Every structure is written in C-alpha cells, then in structure tokens.
Amino acid sequence: MTQLPNTFFRRLATPIDLLESPGPSDQQLDSVICASANVPDHGNLKPWRIHVIDKAEQKTLSELRLKIYKIKYPNREESIYQAEGKKFLRSPTLLIVKSAVNIESSIPVAEQILSGGAFCQNLLLGFNAIGFGAKWVTGWPAYDSEFLAQLNLKTPNQLLAFIHIGTPKKNIYADKKITAKEIIEDFPSKR
Amino acid sequence: MTQLPNTFFRRLATPIDLLESPGPSDQQLDSVICASANVPDHGNLKPWRIHVIDKAEQKTLSELRLKIYKIKYPNREESIYQAEGKKFLRSPTLLIVKSAVNIESSIPVAEQILSGGAFCQNLLLGFNAIGFGAKWVTGWPAYDSEFLAQLNLKTPNQLLAFIHIGTPKKNIYADKKITAKEIIEDFPSKR
Numbered sequence: 001m002t003q004l005p006n007t008f009f010r011r012l013a014t015p016i017d018l019l020e021s022p023g024p025s026d027q028q029l030d031s032v033i034c035a036s037a038n039v040p041d042h043g044n045l046k047p048w049r050i051h052v053i054d055k056a057e058q059k060t061l062s063e064l065r066l067k068i069y070k071i072k073y074p075n076r077e078e079s080i081y082q083a084e085g086k087k088f089l090r091s092p093t094l095l096i097v098k099s100a101v102n103i104e105s106s107i108p109v110a111e112q113i114l115s116g117g118a119f120c121q122n123l124l125l126g127f128n129a130i131g132f133g134a135k136w137v138t139g140w141p142a143y144d145s146e147f148l149a150q151l152n153l154k155t156p157n158q159l160l161a162f163i164h165i166g167t168p169k170k171n172i173y174a175d176k177k178i179t180a181k182e183i184i185e186d187f188p189s190k191r
Numbered sequence: 192m193t194q195l196p197n198t199f200f201r202r203l204a205t206p207i208d209l210l211e212s213p214g215p216s217d218q219q220l221d222s223v224i225c226a227s228a229n230v231p232d233h234g235n236l237k238p239w240r241i242h243v244i245d246k247a248e249q250k251t252l253s254e255l256r257l258k259i260y261k262i263k264y265p266n267r268e269e270s271i272y273q274a275e276g277k278k279f280l281r282s283p284t285l286l287i288v289k290s291a292v293n294i295e296s297s298i299p300v301a302e303q304i305l306s307g308g309a310f311c312q313n314l315l316l317g318f319n320a321i322g323f324g325a326k327w328v329t330g331w332p333a334y335d336s337e338f339l340a341q342l343n344l345k346t347p348n349q350l351l352a353f354i355h356i357g358t359p360k361k362n363i364y365a366d367k368k369i370t371a372k373e374i375i376e377d378f379p380s381k382r
Contacts, residue, residue, distance in 0.1 A: 002321040003222035009229040009313050030371040031194035037369040038200040039312060040327045046369065049376045057378045110304075110349055111329055117308020121230060122200050130193040136231045138302055158301055178228040178237065180221040185240045187248045 006177075011124055013174035014133035016090045019166025023092030024132055032130065036122035039115055045102045047112035048119050048160070051151070053094040062088045068146050087139065091164035097123070099157045109156045116160045123163055133168035136161045197368075202315055204365035205324035207281045210357025214283030215323055223321065227313035230306055236293045238303035239310050239351070242342070244285040253279045259337050278330065282355035288314070290348045300347045307351045314354055324359035327352045 024032065029052060041047065053061060066085040073080075088094055097120055101112045120136055127134040141147040142159040153159055215223065220243060232238065244252060257276040264271075279285060288311055292303045311327055318325040332338040333350040344350055 003219055004226045004317050004321055006222070006226050006229075008226040008317060008320065011229065011231075013231075028194055030375075031197070033371055033374055034369050035195045035197050035199040037374060038197075038202065038365065038367050040202075040315070040365075041367075042329070044367075046373060048374065050374055051376055051378050053378060060378075108329070108334060110334075113301075114304070114308035114311070114351060117305035118312035120305070121309035121312045124231070126195050126199060129199065130195055138233070138299070143299060143301075160305060174229065174231075176229050176232075176235075178225050180224055182237060183224055183228060183239065183241055184221075185242055187242050187244060187251075 007175075009125070011174040012128040012133045012168060012171060013124075013135055014168035014170060014172045016135050016137070016164045018169040018172070019091040019133050019135070019164055020169050021092045021166065023166050024127065024130070028130060029093070032123060032126040036119055036126045039118040039122060041115045042111055043102075043105055043107040045105055045107060045112060045115075047100050047102060048116045049098055049100045051096040051098075053088070053096060055092070058088045058094055061094075062086070064150055065141055065147065068141075068144060072140075072144075088162075091135075091166040093165040095123070095161070095163040095165065096151065096159065097161040097163060098151065098153055098159050101157050103156065113156075113158060113160075116158075120161045120163065127163075127165050131167070132165050133172075135164045137164065138162065198366075200316070202365040203319040203324045203359060203362060204326055205359035205361060205363045207326050207328070207355045209360040209363070210282040210324050210326070210355055211360050212283045212358065214357050215318065215321070219321060220284070223314060223317040227310055227317045230309040230313060232306045233302055234293075234296055234298040236296055236298060236303060236306075238290055238292050239307045240289055240291045242287040242289075244279070244287060246283070249279045249285055252285075253277070255338065255341055256332055259332075259335060263331075263335075279353075282326075282357040284356040286314070286352070286354040286356065287342065287350065288352040288354060289342065289344055289350050292348050294347065304347075304349060304351075307349075311352045311354065318356050322358070323356050324363075326355045328355065329353065
C-alpha cells in the first residue's frame with residue numbers, strides 16, 4: 001500500500017542571509033499567492049492579507065523597526081542596533097502575512113487564524129516549488145502593538161508571518177525526523 | 192519564468208458523507224503524520240498531538256458529543272439529536288489534531304498554534320497524495336470546555352481540527368478562484 005515518503009514536505013529553508021537576488025517576479029508572486037490561498041476557509045471569508053515588501057519598502061519598514069526598538073531597549077550597544085536595523089533587509093523579497101478576521105461572521109476567530117497558518121505553509125511550499133528559498137519568521141515586531149498599528153493591524157488580528165524569499169545560494173533543507181510515537185496519543189478512554 | 196499553476200494546492204475535499212472504507216492503514220497514517228510534521232516550528236517544540244479515532248472510538252466520542260449536546264440544547268427534535276449523534280461516525284478514520292503548547296518556552300503561544308495550522312494543511316495534502324479524501328472540520332465540540340476536558344485539553348491549547356479521512360466515492364476538489372488583488376494590500380506607507 002502506498003505510503004508517503006518522509007521527505008514529501010521537505011522545505012527549502014535556506015537561511016535568510018543566503019537568500020540572494022533575484023526574488024520572485026510580480027507574476028511569480030501572484031501565481032504562488034493565488035495558488036496558496038486554496039486552503040480550508042470555512043465560510044469562504046478569505047481572512048488573510050499580504051503586503052509584498054520590496055527593497056524600497058524594506059528600508060521604510062526597517063527604519064520603523066529600529067525606531068521602536070530603540071525606544072523599547074535604550075542604551076544598547078551600537079552594533080546591536082545595527083543588526084536590528086538590517087533584519088528586514090536580508091532577502092530580495094519580504095512578505096508580511098496577516099490575518100483579516102471577519103468578526104461579524106459566525107466562524108470562530110481561532111479558525112480564521114488557523115486558516116492563515118495553512119496559507120503560510122502553502123506559501124513556503126509554493127515558493128519552493130518554483131525554485132525559491134522561503135523562511136517564515138516572526139520576532140518581536142510581530143507582537144508589538146506600535147509596530148502593528150503602522151500596519152493597521154488590531155486585535156483580534158495577528159501578524160502571522162514575515163516570509164523572506166530569495167534565490168538560495170545553497171540548497172539547505174529543513175529536515176525533521178519525527179516519529180509517530182512523539183505525536184500520536186492514545187484516546188483518553190483507553191487510559 | 193516558472194509560475195505556479197493555480198491548481199497546485201488543489202485539495203481532494205470530497206464531502207464527508209462520500210468518504211468510504213477503507214481509510215488509511217496504520218502504516219499509511221504513520222507515514223502521512225510523520226511527513227506532515229515537517230512544518231515551521233520555532234524552537235523545535237513539536238507543539239501538536241493527534242488522536243487517531245477508529246470506529247470503536249468514534250462511537251465512544253459520539254456518545255460523549257450527544258450527551259453534552261442534549262444538555263446544551265434540551266427539547267430539540269429527536270431527528271436533530273440523531274443527526275448530531277452521527278457526526279463523528281461519517282468516515283472510516285477520524286483524526287483529532289490538537290495543540291500541545293509549551294508555555295514555558297519563549298516561543299509565543301500564537302506561533303505554536305499557527306505551527307499547528309501548518310501541520311493540518313500538510314495532513315490534508317499528504318492524505319490526498321496517497322489517494323484519500325480528507326476534510327478539516329470543527330463545529331461546537333472544538334470550542335466546548337466540557338468536551339475538551341475529556342480530551343485533557345485546557346487553555347491555551349486548542350482543538351485545531353477534526354480531520355475526516357476515507358476513500359472518496361467521487362473525486363470532488365476544493366477549487367477556489369482567488370485573484371491576487373483580493374489578498375495583496377499595498378504597504379500602508381504607499382497610501
């Protein structure tokens with residue numbers, strides 16, 4: 001009987017600093033984003049939005065990031081501020097994926113957010129499928145109310161992911177060896 | 192330049208009532224579950240668990256579901272109770288996917304939950320890849336504290352999905368036509 005190879009969902013998760021130009025073209029971005037949106041989405045709410053952050057916008061966003069960081073963490077060494085200011089500049093293309101929850105719908109918010117998690121996973125696999133490395137990261141800005149306000153993002157919405165995309169200098173895969181035992185639990189009634 | 196076909200993430204989302212026996216074998220379940228666990232999981236926490244609910248356990252779980260439902264919604268028509276009591280019995284195999292958040296970790300809970308959304312998406316695609324139909328559903332039990340207590344599930348954990356799996360009587364695909372315009376938003380600085 002057919003089984004699924006352990007490498008079926010292997011991801012091209014080359015570290016961000018090894019993601020070089022070119023990033024995906026506008027057409028490639030559109031094709032991956034549209035295909036990836038085919039996720040379970042109860043009520044067909046499409047409760048997710050994407051900002052495509054090109055190089056110029058990466059600079060604007062980096063300045064914002066650093067400004068807030070300096071207020072949050074004054075008196076750090078200059079080298080730390082420099083590193084912080086470069087975080088959004090490390091790849092040719094940066095996506096911000098955020099939820100766009102419909103709070104008037106009967107579909108629970110938690111479920112709309114999870115649809116976004118599914119969407120992000122498709123995005124990674126989709127960019128990989130056309131040869132790009134893609135890394136899903138978060139970090140403090142994903143949870144910082146001032147940063148999020150600049151993206152017009154308010155509770156119950158979440159910044160789901162920063163996804164860095166580029167041409168991998170080397171192919172480095174995310175490989176996890178997980179056994180079924182670690183994940184599958186007996187049904188409580190059996191215990 | 193390579194683009195991603197719109198059907199790349201097409202899912203075999205045959206309605207649950209058309210999912211027949213056989214469901215996946217134990218080996219097939221293990222192979223799909225292990226492969227699907229290869230998702231972004233910051234800190235390598237593996238913050239998700241699965242119960243595989245076979246036919247006998249589906250009966251136990253259905254009785255529990257109906258018992259709680261009758262207390263929540265007394266005085267409904269008998270036909271409604273009958274339908275409710277069958278919800279978990281509709282496919283050969285039922286998975287319960289739940290989060291298993293590590294609250295002592297520095298990784299935010301929201302991020303651990305999203306990793307679970309990515310995992311569920313892989314599960315759907317994985318079962319499809321070996322010929323099974325798979326449907327991700329929730330419904331009231333996913334949010335009912337009494338039902339969740341029976342699964343030892345407490346806040347901040349969530350029941351992420353009930354996934355019904357079986358051999359599709361007909362191949363019915365989830366096809367969404369989504370345009371990039373609906374999802375991609377300009378960066379706020381542009382407005």
